[in-house]
Amino acid sequence: MAGAPTKGKQKIGLKWSNPAVQSVVYQAALIAVVLYGGWVIVTTTQANLARLNIATGFGFMDNTAGFGIVQSLIPYTEESSYGRAFLVGLINTLMVAGIGIVLATILGFFVGVARLSSNWLVSRLAWTYVEVMRNIPLLLQLFFCYFTVLRPLPPPADSLSPLEGVYLNNRGVVVPSPVFGESSTLFVIAVLLSLVAGYAIIRWARKRQAATGEIFPAWRTAIAIVLGVPALIWLVGGAPFTLDLPVYRGFGFDGGMRLIPEFIALLLGLTLYTAAFIAEIVRAGILSVSHGQTEAAYALGLPQGRTLRLVVIPQALRVIVPPLTSQLLNLTKNSSLAVAIAYPDLVAVFAGTVLNQTGQAIEVIALTMAVYLTISLVTSFLMNLYNARVAIQER
């Protein structure tokens, strides 16, 4: 910085005219003011809360929650603690965000590529989808999804049953759940081993092709192994699990697994909305690759699909990944709209019901914000790792 030119003039360095001195003074003053401001806010808040007799601290997390939650992946009853309710909400948020991220990315890529299709109908359809979806507020789309999913479906007594044991009604989708029997351990191990083997074969084939140019049908072999080995064990050792069929009783179905309509509507809304933005990012990424690259690939005799997969997409990714990351973060944060349609996510359960029952707004909201911050930073970190891998290597 200012080090090199002022080296010989140490004695007159501390003059106001020295820009380095000025900048340090200003920065130190700003930091002092900011720190003091933060300190004032914290102490004032504490003093006011104490004066108003409002309970503080995180002691409430161990108290009995006393309310029910409609969807929980971990054991939860009314006797569980607020801390447990927090976990239930967190897991529900992660579930809808995780599945949403995968689906939105896949759908977004398809629509983005379709938008550039030379087929007039396909590209117009993709264009319409993008323009409609990204220009309507997400909350309205969620209501739309929720009530259009709900309205036409029959009540549980007249459930639609497209398959044996699968029921569709306005309480959601119920499917048979697997109950793992004795031979299931062996089966799970076999599935995992065959997955590892399949992956190893693909890597080996890729290396060999790079070294020798010989092509080995790696994908076909891998799929055969992944499907074949477990199937063999199934045939020899008998079914590894039995099915727990849902039974209609009173107001709905007992047994089986269910997806509640709130989850389906939220997932649908988040996916469709975010995919529209991802599609535009993908389109921009592909367009950023010079047309010369495509022409060169054609000239080498690569077919259209491979040109896209091997030449265009890898170069487009370095443009796509950073904005894609922010869309994925948006999806996660937008999942907090769940409370509007009664999906029990973190905001609905913790920043809603728990907050209202304990009244400890500062603790509850701070914790909720910290959770979203953590989820977003982790997502961001993973995407940055991926970005470093796909970024162009300068040589």
Next chain:
Amino acid sequence: MENRFQALLMGLVLGAAIVYLFMPIAQAPGPAGNRPAAAESADGKARPEVRAGNTLAEVRNRGELVCGVNQGLPGFSNPDDKGHWSGIDVDYCRALASAIFDDPTKVKFRPLNAKDRFTALQSGEIDILSRNTTWTMSRDTQLGLDFAGVSYYDGQGFIVHKDSGIENAADLDGATICTQTGTTTELNVADYFRSHGYKYKVLSYEKNDEALAAYDNHRCDAYTTDASGLAAVRLKMKDPSQHRILPEIISKEPLGPAVRQGDPQWADIARWTLFALINADELGVTSKNVEEMKGSDSPRVRRLLGGEGAYGHMIGLTDDWVVRIIRHVGNYSEVFERNVGTNTKLGIERGLNALWNKGGIMYAPPIR
């Protein structure tokens, strides 16, 4: 390098100097009288600092009462198409404004959802919360607020679709229940079903409208809220005759206005305004006869209406405070019958809310 250190020091000194200069603004609480004016001037939004001990002076300075009410609950607080509010909770705030200003229109109603109501009171955004709020121990002790009394004895009930064949609450075993989040109803449902060993699923919506739409679409077998609310809910349905309110009441819901803790005078004003409404009902003082009743021989009526004693002054108001309330708003019976009584669409009987000497439990300590 030495320069850096010196510059850093200079900066810290400068920072300290700036902080010192602005310290009086940040820390000084300021005299009671001039703060509301200063804080309101900027944008009329909530003031972050929380005061205690001078709510009455502040309300007088501002020239109006800010009252937190429900966003829309017929009979309790509901705006019409011209933005005119009506309901029991609304009339209570008008009574309070009448006692202070002799003018029931000097109230600004702030509609609040169930979730935000306590924060609004704690932060000083509203002076009083009159929003069909259940008085519970944890709310009274943990939230930094004080309940002024009970303005309506309610209880939680269920409404179901008639075609479901559900006749009473015992038929609800295994049912899905819709409700609004941020209310005591979520807990009551859990308690009720748990204590009876019934299975249930509960769906909590942020807004009542979505909860009702879901119930209407048969997403839930039953919708639950306070019994008084159920009557209003049935009216909102496309065909009210297709819905049945179950006979069981599963909880005690004493609804009443609440104030911030730390201002005993303001809490007294809130409490005795409510008691004045009930006492006037008991003594037969109505908006129609209040002027004649001023000349009554009954010492109880004379104390109520300021003819004897200086009861208004004890709480920082004028001695004709009850006259003002009754003249503008009427007594409890008038408020009840006007908003939810048998001649209204809601058609609710006095029931528990009848006076203690008329078969109910509505009872107010005497003014003496």
